[in-house]
Amino acid sequence: MSQSITKLQGTAIVLMAISPTAMLVVPKNVMNVVEQDAWMSLVLSIAVAAVAAWGLGSFASQAIGGVPYQRWLRGKAGRWVATLGGGLLAAYYYSIASVALHEFISFVSAEVLEYTPKTVLKGVVVLVLMFMAAQGIEATARICVLAMLAMAPLMLLAFVLLLGEMDWHQLLPIADHSWHSVALGGIVPFGWFSESAIILLIAPYMIRQKDAVGSAVNGVLISGSMLLFTVLQSLLVFGPRLVRSMDYAPFELFALIEVGNFFERVEVLFIVFWMATVFLKLGLFFQGAVHLLETTLRMPFRRMPLLAGIGLLLWLDSSTSWPRDMNETLTTSVTTALLFGCNLLLPLLLAALCRLHGRVERSGGDGANE
Amino acid sequence: MMRWFGQLLPPFRRTRSSHSGGGSTAGTRRGLRRGDELTGSLSRRVADNLSLIRELFGDSVDLISRGLGGSAGQPWLGIVYLEPLVDADLVNRCVLMPLVDKVKENGPVEGIGQLHDLLPIGRLAELDQIGDLMTHLLSGYTIILLEGAAAFAVSTIGGEKRSVDEPTSQTVTRGPKESFTESLLTNMTLLRRRLKSPDLRVEGFTIGRRTRTFVNMVYMEGIAAPGPVKEIRRRLGRIDVDSILDSGYIEEFIQEERWTPFPTIQNTERPDAASAGLLEGQIAVVVDGSPFVLLAPSTFVKFFQSSEDYYQRYDISSFLRMIRYICFFVSILLPSLYIAVTTFHQEMLPTPLLISLASQREGVPFPALVEALLMELTFEVLREAGVRMPRVVGPAISIVGALVLGQAAVQAGLVSAAMIIVVSFTAIANFVIPSVNMAAGARLIRFVLMLVGGTLGLFGIMCGLMVMVVHLVSLKSFGIPYMTPLAPLVWNNLKDVWIRVPWPLMKTRPTLPRTEAAGGQGDVRRQAEGSEADSHANSASREPETNSNSER
Numbered sequence: 001m002s003q004s005i006t007k008l009q010g011t012a013i014v015l016m017a018i019s020p021t022a023m024l025v026v027p028k029n030v031m032n033v034v035e036q037d038a039w040m041s042l043v044l045s046i047a048v049a050a051v052a053a054w055g056l057g058s059f060a061s062q063a064i065g066g067v068p069y070q071r072w073l074r075g076k077a078g079r080w081v082a083t084l085g086g087g088l089l090a091a092y093y094y095s096i097a098s099v100a101l102h103e104f105i106s107f108v109s110a111e112v113l114e115y116t117p118k119t120v121l122k123g124v125v126v127l128v129l130m131f132m133a134a135q136g137i138e139a140t141a142r143i144c145v146l147a148m149l150a151m152a153p154l155m156l157l158a159f160v161l162l163l164g165e166m167d168w169h170q171l172l173p174i175a176d177h178s179w180h181s182v183a184l185g186g187i188v189p190f191g192w193f194s195e196s197a198i199i200l201l202i203a204p205y206m207i208r209q210k211d212a213v214g215s216a217v218n219g220v221l222i223s224g225s226m227l228l229f230t231v232l233q234s235l236l237v238f239g240p241r242l243v244r245s246m247d248y249a250p251f252e253l254f255a256l257i258e259v260g261n262f263f264e265r266v267e268v269l270f271i272v273f274w275m276a277t278v279f280l281k282l283g284l285f286f287q288g289a290v291h292l293l294e295t296t297l298r299m300p301f302r303r304m305p306l307l308a309g310i311g312l313l314l315w316l317d318s319s320t321s322w323p324r325d326m327n328e329t330l331t332t333s334v335t336t337a338l339l340f341g342c343n344l345l346l347p348l349l350l351a352a353l354c355r356l357h358g359r360v361e362r363s364g365g366d367g368a369n370e
Numbered sequence: 371m372m373r374w375f376g377q378l379l380p381p382f383r384r385t386r387s388s389h390s391g392g393g394s395t396a397g398t399r400r401g402l403r404r405g406d407e408l409t410g411s412l413s414r415r416v417a418d419n420l421s422l423i424r425e426l427f428g429d430s431v432d433l434i435s436r437g438l439g440g441s442a443g444q445p446w447l448g449i450v451y452l453e454p455l456v457d458a459d460l461v462n463r464c465v466l467m468p469l470v471d472k473v474k475e476n477g478p479v480e481g482i483g484q485l486h487d488l489l490p491i492g493r494l495a496e497l498d499q500i501g502d503l504m505t506h507l508l509s510g511y512t513i514i515l516l517e518g519a520a521a522f523a524v525s526t527i528g529g530e531k532r533s534v535d536e537p538t539s540q541t542v543t544r545g546p547k548e549s550f551t552e553s554l555l556t557n558m559t560l561l562r563r564r565l566k567s568p569d570l571r572v573e574g575f576t577i578g579r580r581t582r583t584f585v586n587m588v589y590m591e592g593i594a595a596p597g598p599v600k601e602i603r604r605r606l607g608r609i610d611v612d613s614i615l616d617s618g619y620i621e622e623f624i625q626e627e628r629w630t631p632f633p634t635i636q637n638t639e640r641p642d643a644a645s646a647g648l649l650e651g652q653i654a655v656v657v658d659g660s661p662f663v664l665l666a667p668s669t670f671v672k673f674f675q676s677s678e679d680y681y682q683r684y685d686i687s688s689f690l691r692m693i694r695y696i697c698f699f700v701s702i703l704l705p706s707l708y709i710a711v712t713t714f715h716q717e718m719l720p721t722p723l724l725i726s727l728a729s730q731r732e733g734v735p736f737p738a739l740v741e742a743l744l745m746e747l748t749f750e751v752l753r754e755a756g757v758r759m760p761r762v763v764g765p766a767i768s769i770v771g772a773l774v775l776g777q778a779a780v781q782a783g784l785v786s787a788a789m790i791i792v793v794s795f796t797a798i799a800n801f802v803i804p805s806v807n808m809a810a811g812a813r814l815i816r817f818v819l820m821l822v823g824g825t826l827g828l829f830g831i832m833c834g835l836m837v838m839v840v841h842l843v844s845l846k847s848f849g850i851p852y853m854t855p856l857a858p859l860v861w862n863n864l865k866d867v868w869i870r871v872p873w874p875l876m877k878t879r880p881t882l883p884r885t886e887a888a889g890g891q892g893d894v895r896r897q898a899e900g901s902e903a904d905s906h907a908n909s910a911s912r913e914p915e916t917n918s919n920s921e922r
Contacts, residue, residue, distance in 0.1 A: 008859065112829050113714065124826065128833050128840075135844040142843040142857035149859075268718050272832050279836050 002066070005141050005202060007211035007218075012144035014053075014196045014219020017284055019151075019226055020277040021100055022192040024107075027231045027249045033185035034177045035240035036170060038231050041185030046224030048186070049193030052344060053220040056196055057213030059351050060203035069200050070295040076354040085350050086296030092342035093288035094314070099335065100285065101125060101318045104278050107248070111271065119319045125282065126318075130311040132283040133290050133302060137205060140283050147277055148222070154273060155229060161257045166236040189227065191336035194343035196220050201288050250274075286314065410500050416440075416448040416515045423450055423513075426504070439473040440517070446478035448515035455510035457528025464490050465512050465524055479516055495523040508582065531556065537639045539806060545681040549639045554584050554658035560641035561588060561656075565648060569593070575606050583614035584658040593651050598667050598848040602653050617660040624655075624666070626846050631814045633807035634847040636665040636672055643677045653848075667847035669854050671867045673805040674698070679870050688869035695868065697799035701812045704796045705746060706823030706831050708789070709738045714827030726788075733783035739824030741785050745793040746817065748775055753797075 005013075030038040063072050070089075074082035105121045113121065132140055177185075196216045203212040234249045237256065243249045251274075254267035290310060294301040301310060413419050420435050427433045432453045437445025447469060451461060468488045472479060479485060485494060497503045497513075498520040507513055510527035534556065537549035550557045558572065569591040577585050587606060589599055605624040614620060621635050622628070636652075638644055639661050644654050647665040655664040665672075674694045679687040711718055712727060719727070734741060752771040759767060779785045796816070803809040815838065822830035845852035855863035862878065865871040 004858075006858065108829055113827055116826065121826070121829065124830070124833055128836055131837055132840050135840050139840050139844040142851075142853065143839055145859055146839075146857055268715060268828065272828055275829070275832050276836060279832075 002138070002205070004138050005206045007206070007208070007215050009141035009145055010199065010202055010206055010211060010215025011218040011222065012148040013141055013202055013284060014199060014216055015148055015223045015226075016144045016277060016280040017195040017198045018192055018219065018223040020274065020281045021103070022189065022223065022227055023230055023250050023274070024248055026189045026192060026227055027234050027243055028246065029188040030185045030231065031235070031240045031243045034181050035244075036172065036235060037175060037177045037182055038185060038235060038240065039171075039228060040175065040177075041182050042189055042224070042228050042231055044182060045186035045189040045193065046221065046228070049190050049196070049220045049224065050217050052190075052194060053196040053199075053216040054213060056343075056347060057199055057203075057216035059347060060199045060212040060216070061209045063200075063203040063209050063212070065204060065206075065209055067204055068291065068295040069204060070292060072204065073350060073354070077350060077357045078353075081350065081353050081357070083296055085346065086292050088346060089342065090289050090292035090296060092338065092346075093285045093292060094310075095338075097129075097282055097285040097289060098314055098318045098321070100278070100282055101314065102322055104275075104282065105318075108275070111248075111251070112268075119315075122318050123315055125279070126311045126315040128279065129283055129286045129314070130307055132279075133287045133307060136302075137202070137284075137287055137291075140280065140287065141202075144280055144284075147280060150273070151226065151277075154270070155226065158254060158257065158270070159229070159233065162233060162237060162253060165256055166233075167239075168236065170236050170239045188336055189224075191339040193220050193224065194339050197343035197347055198284060198288060200347060201291060412498055412500055412503060412520050414518055414520070416445050416517045419515045419521065420445070420448045420450065422500070423503075423507070438469060439478055444517075446517050447473060449512065450507060450515065451512040451526065452507060452510070455508070455529045456512060456526040460526045460528060461512055465514070465526065469514070481516070481519060482522065485514065485516070485522060489524065491524050497521045497523055505576070505582065509584075527555070534560070540638060540640050540643070540677065540804070542676070542678040542681065545677050546640070546642045548641055550641060550644075550656075550661040550663055552659050552661055554586060554656060557641075557656050557661075557663065558586065558588075561644060561648075561654070564641060564645040565590070570648070573603065577606065577609050577611070577620070578614040579610075579612050581613040581615065585614070585620060586656040588648065588654040588656060590648050590651070593649065594653055595651060598850070599653055601848050602655070602666060606655070614657065615659060617655065617657040617662045617664050620655055620657055621664055626848060630841065630845060631811035632670070632842065632845060632852070633673065633805065633811060634666070634668060634845060634852060636668040636805065637662040637807065638665060639663070640677055646677070646680070667850040669847065669850060670842065670852050671856070673808040674803070675866070676804040684870050684872040688871075691870060692868060694802055694804065697802035698808075698812060700799040701796055701803065701809070702815045702819060703831070704799070705742045705792055705816060706819035706834075707828075708792045709742050709820060710823040710827040710831055712738045713824065727786070730786040730788050734786050735784070737824070738789075739820065741789050742793070742820055742824075743817075745779075745785055745789055746796075746820070749793055749797055750813070 026042075027038070030041050034041050060069075063069060067075075070082055070086035073085055077085075101122060105118050105125065108121055109116070109118050196219055199212050199216040199219075202215070203209050206212060206215070230250050230253075233253055234243045237253055238246070238249070246252050251267050251271060254270040257267065290301045290307065293299070293310065300306060413422070416437060420437060424433065424435055433450070434453050435448065435450040437448050439446035449466065449469065468490070469479065472488055479488065482494060482496060494514075495506065495511075497506065503513055503521050503523070506523040510525070510529060511523040512526045514522045514524060516522070531553045532551045534548050534551055536547045540549075548560060550560060562570065567590070571589050571591050573587045575585045575587065576582050585606060587599075587602055602624060606620070609620070609623045611619065611623070617637060621637065625634050627634060636647070638647070644663045644665060648654055652665045652667065655666070657664075674691060676690075676694075679691060712731070716724055731738070736744065749771075752767060752775070756767045776790055780787050780790060800809050800812055803812060819831055819834045822834045824830075826833065843851070843853050843857045851858055854860055855867060865876060
């Protein structure tokens with residue numbers, strides 16, 4: 001892969017890694033904890049996530065242009081650490097892609113195509129993901145920018161059309177919950193914001209590696225603003241109690257929109273756009289897994305037949321792992337823990353090992369010199 | 371003029387010889403033919419050369435070869451030309467008459483110096499290889515053979531050719547009305563007249579083992595990026611094929627991505643559009659025998675720009691351009707959306723509309739997908755028939771299409787009226803796309819989206835669109851990303867994408883990425899004005915300067 005990703009594209013990639021799934025999960029989860037003070041939890045979470053993104057971006061910006069993350073790690077922390085780290089991250093990206101695919105298709109099946117077997121839908125999505133992976137990250141990055149630019153006017157349009165439905169009293173009483181609860185409410189969104197760790201994989205292919213910091217922080221800030229906007233909208237229109245009982249609050253919001261008597265279910269259009277962003281997220285994570293497998297195992301996973309193999313595995317895994325719908329609360333807790341572990345703790349550990357390895361090598365070198 | 375013709379003629383050494391066989395008796399006997407390429411030196415004797423040429427052409431009746439002076443077996447001078455390719459009057463006045471008079475009065479012509487004195491022609495090309503001689507002869511040159519010397523070629527290109535006419539496929543209401551013709555020379559003239567700049571470079575190629583078609587690569591030095599210039603030169607040089615009968619052949623040989631419905635090379639029959647492309651850093655490929663000039667690299671948005679956008683006011687131009695983009699999406703999406711909504715997502719429609727559609731479809735025996743495919747295929751058949759049928763019976767097709775197949779099909783209950791409206795509007799929207807190639811691509815994509823829309827509804831359409839967009843952003847045209855300036859985003863070039871900003875606000879040239887000069891258009895105009903003044907001052911004494919041709 002060539003170094004062709006710009007700072008804007010990096011920002012869009014981080015945004016697409018966070019927003020599509022966070023939009024569905026976060027409003028309900030935060031309001032479960034702090035109800036009308038959800039926006040405060042979110043603001044706190046964005047602030048902390050921005051700092052974490054800065055840290056991840058700084059670590060990512062040390063990458064060497066054109067050298068894959070895993071290979072760079074090999075040079076910095078040794079073969080075993082790089083192989084273990086690469087393998088763990090590949091498993092993480094793969095598992096997130098698999099879970100997200102299952103949840104995405106569950107949504108599509110429930111809302112759009114209830115009679116089509118989920119296995120068929122998953123197969124179609126996997127084919128698209130394989131095509132995306134074959135075309136490379138550059139193509140996905142370009143689409144991410146287009147999607148990012150389309151998001152703002154769409155959200156603004158929805159806001160304007162829903163203005164009549166909003167009741168500002170839904171926010172009252174402000175700061176009714178303790179700071180402890182507000183902080184607790186921010187944990188789930190913070191977990192989602194930690195997806196900015198994808199910058200570690202992207203940074204080597206950026207035109208300037210230093211831009212990784214800006215991309216990660218901007219991505220978190222933009223996705224945080226959008227989430228805040230969605231949470232506030234949901235709060236103002238439905239109030240915290242209703243939102244807590246909704247599975248897909250943003251779409252319930254869009255469902256209220258009516259354009260004259262012509263279009264009665266405008267939310268379908270928003271759903272289609274959201275589906276496109278989910279495709280991008282799935283594409284990014286699938287490519288992340290493929291890329292890490294390729295660099296860790298040194299096999300051409302981006303090409304056939306290995307690409308077909310990993311695609312088939314994803315399809316089978318996603319189709320057979322969940323015979324029944326998942327326990328949502330459990331899934332969210334597990335996912336949040338996984339997010340923290342793989343997006344924050346693992347990079348932190350790897351950074352520490354890099355530093356340690358460097359010190360050991362330096363002291364070894366000094367000893368030899370002496 | 372001679373110099374120009376000389377420049378337009380490619381060197382014979384560029385021709386390819388990839389397979390053997392097919393040599394004439396004479397060629398084979400004398401060991402002159404190697405594959406399709408003629409090699410070997412000319413004899414110093416006129417009689418031998420005349421006899422060789424006659425044998426190579428198999429005594430074709432349109433080959434005029436004549437010996438002058440000396441005896442019947444040993445003429446002093448030989449004149450050879452192909453009658454259909456030359457201007458007979460020019461040959462008679464400027465070649466035959468002076469030489470016949472000279473031979474009658476003073477005996478043999480001695481050397482190129484004397485030929486220069488005798489012939490009222492600017493430049494003579496001296497030939498000593500049989501291959502060069504054949505190339506010139508087959509291009510409409512008259513060959514003069516001298517005893518004791520080799521051969522000389524005099525440009526007498528003539529023959530029938532179509533005059534410059536109005537474009538047929540890219541018409542405008544305001545703007546130049548000239549179009550390219552099948553003559554390479556005429557096409558180069560049309561370009562040169564518009565771009566009076568010494569920076570216009572022309573490189574020549576001869577492609578096609580049998581047709582030996584002249585192909586010119588034209589670009590503006592200092593504006594066109596060196597990368598694409600080099601790449602196109604390389605790809606043109608690598609073409610190995612029997613015949614090139616139209617620029618379409620070249621297009622398929624040099625395009626970056628073969629497996630795509632989207633065109634990555636523009637073609638135009640408008641000299642003004644080709645000139646504009648050259649000024650924006652594109653490279654033109656002009657093929658002898660084709661009125662369509664290729665322009666590359668070409669991005670997606672270029673296929674939605676019409677020449678007229680730049681000749682009429684910016685407001686209406688911008689409005690029409692947006693209409694074109696909308697029509698492109700209508701063209702690929704409308705039938706599939708109709709199928710998806712009526713089959714899977716009826717809840718999207720307001721109840722009165724849903725009832726109306728349901729009542730129309732009540733007696734229709736086919737599902738919406740089959741109904742749509744039936745109508746779309748019928749329309750494609752009608753369109754193809756309309757193109758192929760003689761002009762006089764063309765209106766009959768319209769009557770048959772509109773009345774018999776449309777109205778009668780609805781009355782018979784085979785298709786619904788709504789479907790007729792959808793298919794008709796889709797077809798009209800497709801005609802709005804200025805590029806025929808892009809419109810054809812849209813037609814193909816439409817069928818694919820109809821199939822996925824009919825099987826997986828909006829979800830399927832979304833998947834199809836996602837694949838299409840990923841494919842589009844991955845495409846490149848000679849190294850330039852196809853979706854530039856949208857993906858990757860180039861803010862500065864957006865002034866001529868969705869809208870066309872007024873000319874005074876277009877401070878910088880809307881160049882393609884990686885072009886060398888993205889300077890102000892004012893600079894270009896000033897340069898053009900300067901060169902125009904020079905040209906006028908010297909026009910009386912100077913022939914058109916062609917190029918610094920590295921290939922010839």
